[in-house]
Amino acid sequence: MKIIIEKYPHISFLPKWELKEDTVYELGQCDAIIKAIRNIPIRPEYRKVLLNVSLTKGAQSTTAIEGNTLSDEEVEKVNEGIKLPPSKEYQETEVRNILNALNELLREVAIYNKFEIISPDLIKRFNYLVGKDLGDHFQAIPGKIRDCNVNVGTKYRPPDYHDVGPLLKQFCDWSIKEFHFSKGQNFKDSVIQAIISHVYIAWIHPFGDGNGRTARLLEFYILLRAGNPDIASHLLSNFYNETRNEYYRHLEKSTKTGNLSDFLAYAIKGYRDGLNNILELTQVDQFKTSWANYIHEIFRTSKIKSKNENLNKRRRNLILSIPIFKKFTIDEILNLTVDIAATYKILSQRTLTRDLKELINLELLRNEQDKYWANIDLLLSFFPKKLNK
Template sequence: MLAKRTYTTTHPWITFDLGSEKFSPQTWMLLGEATSKAKHIAGVPLAPAAAKTLYQVFLAKGARATTAIEGNTLTEEQVVAQVEGKLHLPPSQQYLQQEVQNIIDACNVLVNSLANGGPKKIDLEFCCSLNSMVLKNLELESGVNPGEIRHHSVVVGNVYRGAPPEDCAYLMEQMCAKIEEIDSVGEDRQHLAILTALFSHIYLALIHPFGDGNGRTARLLEYYILLRAGLPQPTGHLLSNHYNMTRSKYYSELDKISKSGGETRNFVSYALQGFVDGLKDQIKYIRNEQINVTWTNYVHGLFEGQKGVADLRRRALVLQLGLQKEPVKISELMDMNVRTAREYAGKTDKTMTRDINLLEDMQLIRRLPGRRVEACKDIIKAFLPWRAKHQDAA
């Protein structure tokens, strides 16, 4: 007869059961909405520059979020600079930079692996490799080795004790086997992948198998499972963003799982709501990029056949104005960017006034109080299908 494992007494809530049969109708609706919105994002082409920006912005947001949860203090602007290879910090802060760079590198490794070699089997070795990437080149406490299952007991936040060290490898193998079992079901892969990602996050956090970096490893595994199922790369970072923005509730919901004997419904509902909210924000970003492209094409269409120097100058002015988030004072128009400064160098105020009047006659810009102007980009909305104004725009 096999000896009873220690965790069955100390951690009876580690059952590897997500309890989906107990989900509320609202939770299932959120799951369906998340799946649908992710598919919409995956099917929308973007201009190369916009696609690159979307990738970099959400990679930076994700890397910052998952490290900020653990106390990293770099700002989003600093992490964007790190993604671009432009961040320079003093020696005393370089460990913060290394923590973030590890996540950036890990995300890129996982994406490249999927793109070039296809999906990998999720097993204990794979999970250990994730932890190794998370902890690479960081100063760690004695007894903590990157990518190795711990051999000592750990307490998380002075509240939660991780699973017994002698059971960690076994529990991780059981978790991975369950993930692969769910993945083999021949149903909607993305629908299941979202639940599987949450499952992996919950149980890796409950087991806490590594000496350090368990939270970051759990969120990285969550990210990989989403991408492996075909969700678009930027959406993979949204759960980490949500957890970071609602950090106290994130820890509270995780804590409730063990205290309730393994009840996961609240965490799943909390995570799905944040995921859907993040998807809505991404859709708004993409919709805005599509409006920008349509606006640019519309302006070029109105100037078609007009090749004069003044025509090109006015077209450049209105296109640049369309990129501004706020109305611009007329006195500041020529300073919007290098091109407008060059186009109006040596020109008098009368030239600017004449150009504004002509663009206003073309219904491309409008004057506002305070001697300000803005591009009439809202005209693009007239090209959208009609619907009653009170309907939800999401």
């Protein structure tokens, strides 16, 4: 085995990376953000939306890196079981394979609490999930170690096919020893293992096709196994796709040097930023829920001048329909929803003006000149102010 490794100096099976101070800090942030996401109550219907976005975005991103051109809307159709035109059938199958793989692994880990250590058979299974039913559009037998030499573009020649089997086994053995999942693994080691495994599979290139998708699926699995929220399933694949030139540059650089410090710093920063976005989405939804609850509470209090239940219901529905974080003219409010438009068409715009005035009196709405907006400052004022240091 030593002779084989000497042929490929970048595939050293040694911890050839150092975490910079910023990267260590960002890893700590990732851990804290994930804990915060777990502690935020998310409405089931909104969580379903976030999970759906995560899965479709993950599938779109990892296949787009390999040349799939389906749009977000088309990937959403695939996820809904809608057939695309025959000319896009193989791209549809590529995306469906990833969607099915992500869902299958989510069920195993999140529902059945089934975890596996990294093994050649597991990685072969992932490649099979990636390539099945693609026929001639997948230039290999899915799940089978390659039996010929290949080139990756014009800059990288992966290991000789005779060496791939031993290298893959050595990678798995080293991964078990280096990252000690079965003996207990902290969050930092899990993230590092996921990213390092991604790069090693790209280096070894064990299959005739689908190596990139397999590498990113393995990365996804290790993060999921470590407790990455399912609604954040797509983050790294999406980041790699959005920064594709940087992704390729860091892969190429790590291949030349065998050092993974810069790739880790690049990936962890993207992971941290993605988690922040997920946290913000969940916080905004929680805030919207609190705002809606506050509105209902106001209309149950003695502040309400009118005892006319229908009138109060109309005004309550009006303020509930006005999105937060945005200002509107009266004409824009009139056309916010079909129900609002229909209601005030029957009544009058003057009635709408009176209703808006009453909402201002209730301090649920604010206005300036010709603009109106939800007075969410009422809730924000309940948050403790940051202490000046």
